[in-house]
Structure formats: structure tokens, C-alpha cells
Amino acid sequence: MKTYKLKQNLTQVYKNYTNEDLTVWKLLFKRQFALLKTLAAPEYLQALEKIGFTANKIPDFSETNTILSKITGWKLEVVEGIISEPDFFELLSQKRFPATTWLRKLNELDYLPEPDMFHDVFGHVPLLIEPKFSTFFEEFGKLGVKYKCDPQTVQMLGRIYWFTIEFGLIKSKNELKIYGAGILSSHGESKYSVGNQPAHLPFDAKIIMNTPFENDKIQDKYFVIDSFDQLYESMQLIKRTIFEKFKVQV
Numbered sequence: 266m267k268t269y270k271l272k273q274n275l276t277q278v279y280k281n282y283t284n285e286d287l288t289v290w291k292l293l294f295k296r297q298f299a300l301l302k303t304l305a306a307p308e309y310l311q312a313l314e315k316i317g318f319t320a321n322k323i324p325d326f327s328e329t330n331t332i333l334s335k336i337t338g339w340k341l342e343v344v345e346g347i348i349s350e351p352d353f354f355e356l357l358s359q360k361r362f363p364a365t366t367w368l369r370k371l372n373e374l375d376y377l378p379e380p381d382m383f384h385d386v387f388g389h390v391p392l393l394i395e396p397k398f399s400t401f402f403e404e405f406g407k408l409g410v411k412y413k414c415d416p417q418t419v420q421m422l423g424r425i426y427w428f429t430i431e432f433g434l435i436k437s438k439n440e441l442k443i444y445g446a447g448i449l450s451s452h453g454e455s456k457y458s459v460g461n462q463p464a465h466l467p468f469d470a471k472i473i474m475n476t477p478f479e480n481d482k483i484q485d486k487y488f489v490i491d492s493f494d495q496l497y498e499s500m501q502l503i504k505r506t507i508f509e510k511f512k513v514q515v
């Protein structure tokens with residue numbers, strides 16, 4: 266997958282959005298929301314409302330940043346696409362979330378070679394105001410900064426990211442719900458992820474760190490947290506696992 270250089274001072278040029286962009290946003294929002302109102306984690310749905318995203322308006326980053334900064338201190342950082350891992354960790358460690366500002370075209374609603382704004386913003390941004398999730402994400406970035414030169418640790422952190430932030434499920438009142446952005450923004454994967462086909466495994470950070478994933482096909486397994494408290498508390502085990510790895514190597 267192509268990675269882009271992190272450029273300073275990129276901004277969202279709101280007036281450049283076209284009618285097609287608005288139509289795409291509207292279609293995707295309505296289609297996903299119809300599914301997610303019963304499938305998404307309640308924390309995500311509350312956050313979506315609180316952050317003010319609606320079908321009728323493409324999010325304006327300056328407004329979103331005002332809300333984010335008041336609640337948990339995050340800020341959207343405009344990027345052209347996927348950035349390098351060290352840059353990604355660096356931004357997260359400073360509570361800056363990299364987000365694209367472009368939207369897919371009408372004729373590619375379900376196929377995307379790389380993440381667009383619907384994925385980055387609709388999928389990722391609402392939960393940035395959930396306190397435990399927010400702290401977990403920030404700590405994750407800090408760990409990444411610390412160990413960015415060790416490929417094995419970066420790989421382990423990549424797996425944590427994949428099975429939580431992107432493809433995480435949560436048990437809420439005994440039902441499986443979605444909180445991972447990769448699922449929240451995917452029409453095809455939303456229903457599938459909580460259905461009978463894939464495996465649903467209890468969340469275990471240590472197991473996840475040793476579980477490879479494939480990023481070019483629909484997932485065959487998902488890890489399920491009990492709560493965002495559990496996710497937040499798992500950071501201790503993640504740190505310990507990395508620390509022990511280095512201790513053994515020394």
C-alpha cells in the first residue's frame with residue numbers, strides 16, 4: 266500500500282467539496298447508520314451524536330476540532346493518505362489523529378484501494394471522545410514512538426491496532442457490537458462481523474500480539490472486549506509484554 270509523506274499545514278478546503286462529494290457522504294452515512302443503530306457499540310452511537318456528524322453535512326474539521334479539544338484534547342491532522350508508521354505513532358502520541366479530506370466517488374462506494382474521509386472520520390473520529398478509548402489510543406502512540414525502531418515490536422503493535430482500533434468488537438448487554446473503524450465504515454463487514462460465520466475470541470492482548478492478520482480480505486476472526494475499561498487496562502499487559510521481550514533479548 267502506498268504511503269504518503271507527512272506534510273505540515275495541510276488543511277481541509279471545505280469550499281472545494283462538490284455536490285457529488287455531498288451525495289456520497291449522505292449515501293454512505295444513511296446506509297451505515299441504518300445498520301449501525303442496532304449493531305454499533307452504544308458508546309460509538311452516543312459519540313457520533315455528541316460530535317455532531319449527520320448525513321446532511323460533510324464534517325467540517327474546524328468544528329470537529331473544537332468539540333474534540335473540549336472533551337479529550339484530540340485534533341484532526343490532515344493527511345493525503347496512509348502515512349509511515351513512525352509518523353503515525355508520533356501524531357497519535359500527541360493526540361493528533363491523521364485524517365484524509367477526500368471522499369470516494371459514487372461509482373466506487375464499496376471498493377476503496379485506500380481509506381478515504383468516510384473511513385477516517387465517520388469510522389475513527391467519534392470514539393476519540395470516549396475517555397478510556399482516547400487514553401488507550403494516546404498511550405498506544407507513545408509506545409509506538411518509543412519502540413518505532415524495533416520491527417518486531419512495531420509488528421506486535423500493528424496487530425493490537427488491527428484487532429482493536431480497526432476491527433474490534435465489544436460485548437454490550439450480552440450482545441456483540443462494533444467499535445472498530447474498519448467495520449463501522451464497511452457496509453459489507455458490519456453485519457458479517459457480528460454474525461455466526463467468523464470466530465469471536467475473548468480479548469487477550471498477549472494473544473493478539475502473536476496473531477497475524479491479512480489486510481486484503483474480510484476477517485475470519487474478531488477479538489471481543491467486555492468494556493472500554495478492559496481495553497484501557499490492557500495497556501499495562503501490552504507494555505509488560507514488550508518489556509519482557511526486550512529483557513529476554515538482553
Ligand SMILES: [Fe+2]
Nearest residue numbers: 380431446447
Ligand atoms: Fe483506519
